[in-house]
Amino acid sequence: MRAKALGSGTCTFVLAWLTGQPFPAAQVLGAALVLGFASYGLSIVLDAYALRLLGAAREAAYFATVPFVGALVAVPLLGERLRPLDLLEGVLMAASLVLLLRSTDPDPRDEGHGRGRERTSDTHASSGGFARRKAKYSSTS
Known part of the structure; x- marks a missing residue:
């Protein structure tokens, strides 16, 4: 970088x-x-x-809202006017963010493959590299 x-x-x-x-x-x-x-x-x-x-998915969704926030700031700061299409785009973007925030899709980085879910078997721990790495590093400390 x-x-x-x-x-x-x-x-x-x-x-x-x-x-x-x-x-x-x-x-x-x-x-x-x-x-x-x-x-x-x-x-x-x-x-x-x-x-x-x-x-990555959630971060990208949030990051994609930056231009819209900039457009909203330009309204009072620069005297810009929002067109009806801009307002529709804002509503759609806000709705997609609400859906994203309410999503309960599992995060593959979580050890249990989902928030609040119990593992149904021990095969996930033995076959997943994450669990092996976690066990390896936690046993050395």
Whole structure:
């Protein structure tokens, strides 16, 4: 991740230099760095935590709502107007999030293959790699 950011930053800097773009003032540069850290840097870190905590499907569903939230913020901040289609999209997105939150589909990362479910046999523990890894690491400590 660091190499990717360093590479893209270096390429952008070289392209700006080759095309004769002036170097920004220190105040503008500082503001741009703070804005980039807050809007991009923190979002990537929080997204990685969400992936670990929620799983890929749920995280992707939440992450997909970000543009709609941005559109809602633009209404009072920039005086934008929502079209009827925007409102319909918002209702559909909210309904899908409610369904997702109420979902009881099992998370394959859970040892018991589902929240609140009892295992019907011990074959899950002996055949699943997760249970073996868990037993291996818990016995060494």
